[in-house]
Amino acid sequence: MIKLFISDLDGTLLGMDHFIKNEDADALKRLVERGVPLTVASGRMDHEIKEVLKRVGVIGHRVSQNGAFVFDKEDGHIHSKTFDRDLAKKVMASIDKEPMIKTVSTADETYTREHNKWIDIISEQLFHDIRIDPNMTERFGESIFPSKISLHGKEQNVIDSYNRIDDSFGKEIDCFISHETCVDIMPKAINKGSGIRSLIEILGIDPHEVACVGDSFNDVAMFELTPHSYVMSTAHNEVIEKANTIVDHVHEAIEDLEKKGLL
Numbered sequence: 001m002i003k004l005f006i007s008d009l010d011g012t013l014l015g016m017d018h019f020i021k022n023e024d025a026d027a028l029k030r031l032v033e034r035g036v037p038l039t040v041a042s043g044r045m046d047h048e049i050k051e052v053l054k055r056v057g058v059i060g061h062r063v064s065q066n067g068a069f070v071f072d073k074e075d076g077h078i079h080s081k082t083f084d085r086d087l088a089k090k091v092m093a094s095i096d097k098e099p100m101i102k103t104v105s106t107a108d109e110t111y112t113r114e115h116n117k118w119i120d121i122i123s124e125q126l127f128h129d130i131r132i133d134p135n136m137t138e139r140f141g142e143s144i145f146p147s148k149i150s151l152h153g154k155e156q157n158v159i160d161s162y163n164r165i166d167d168s169f170g171k172e173i174d175c176f177i178s179h180e181t182c183v184d185i186m187p188k189a190i191n192k193g194s195g196i197r198s199l200i201e202i203l204g205i206d207p208h209e210v211a212c213v214g215d216s217f218n219d220v221a222m223f224e225l226t227p228h229s230y231v232m233s234t235a236h237n238e239v240i241e242k243a244n245t246i247v248d249h250v251h252e253a254i255e256d257l258e259k260k261g262l263l
Contacts, residue, residue, distance in 0.1 A: 002262045003205045005031055005254070006063075006196060006222060008214035009042040009052060010179060012232055013250050016125070018055075025056045027251035032058045036263060037073065039063060039199065041192045043148070043178045043218055046071060047108055048127040061203075065105060066178065066186055066218050067195025068147040072202065079198040080107070081190050083149075085141030087172060091149055091185060092137050094168060098161045100153035100183075104136060104146045111136045111144060122152055149185040150178075158183050178218040180236075193221030211262070213253045215239065228262070 005028075007013045013024055032038055038060035040049045046064040053060050059073045070079040083091075088104075095102060101118045104111045110130045112119055123130050136144055151161050162183045166175050174186040192214075200210060211228035212219070215235045220242045223229040230253035231243030240246060247253050257263045 001209065002036060002211045002228060002257055003209040004037050004039060004061075004200065004203065004211070005257075006039040006041050006210060006212035007250055008212075008216070008219050009040060009044055009049070010125075011215040011234065012213055012219075013040070014052060018052075018125075018127075020052070020055060021249060021251070024250040027254045028056055028058055031254055031263070032060070034263060037061060037203075039196070041067075041196060041212070041214075041219075041222060043182075043184055044126075045105065045108060045110075045128075051127050061199055063192060063195040063199060065148045066176075066184055067190045067192050067221075068186065069107060070195045070198050072199070078202055079195060081147070081187050082106075083140075083146045083187050087187075088140050088146045088149065089137055091165075091169060091173065092140075095149070095151060095161070095165065095185075098151055098157070098164075100151040100157055100161060103130060103150045103152065104144065105148040105150065106145050107147060113137075118152065147187075151183045151185075152181055155180045176217045176220075178216055184218060191221040192218060193225055196222055196225060211253065211257055213247065213250055214243075228257070230256070 041063035043066045046069050049062045061073050062071045068081050111133050112130055113134050115132045119130050174191055178184045207225045210226045212222045213230040215232035223242045229243040230245045230247050231240050233246050233248050
């Protein structure tokens with residue numbers, strides 16, 4: 001039986017302009033009412049996940065920033081990890097030449113060096129404003145503690161940058177494409193899979209008692225945890241290959257679990 005249901009946000013539960021389908025929200029409410037806990041695992045910040053849960057009308061566990069921070073549904077801290085200062089500075093120096101917008105996330109803020117129209121576009125999809133700080137890198141380890149470094153741009157630039165970053169820093173960081181327009185750089189061994197493992201260990205749940213749904217490369221680590229993995233039909237083919245079942249909506253994953261007698 002399934003004892004924990006995990007959903008990604010962007011491209012899965014959350015559409016453009018923060019849109020959530022009524023059918024998905026209703027299905028998640030029914031799930032929680034039946035006693036199956038919900039977890040949201042996202043590249044977004046914890047406070048953004050809390051806002052989405054509030055809009056859905058449920059409470060849940062939270063795995064934010066691709067596993068950098070993990071909290072239970074009572075706001076109990078389970079896990080957190082930020083970059084080593086020197087490594088973060090080295091990564092920033094290396095990606096400076098990449099033809100993309102760079103942002104740096106901390107536990108509750110997003111920073112960039114300079115303002116431009118692309119920052120406004122990115123900000124529209126967040127639940128907070130991006131802070132402009134030309135000296136942000138110099139403040140690493142003092143007043144800014146990076147948990148995620150991201151590059152935003154066109155799809156081909158995303159792919160090319162990902163390959164270069166992985167070749168240069170693959171032994172020191174975890175790097176993946178979280179969206180067709182975004183590359184996320186994380187501290188080593190920090191991903192949704194590791195974040196979920198720290199959560200289910202505390203909850204006393206086995207991986208085969210977990211079901212999850214997602215749509216991007218940063219969801220692959222959680223797909224690999226359980227045979228009950230669902231992927232959105234809009235996902236990249238390489239992502240689809242890593243999941244067990246293809247769906248168009250979150251509520252379809254929950255309905256499939258019901259049909260299989262797993263809820």
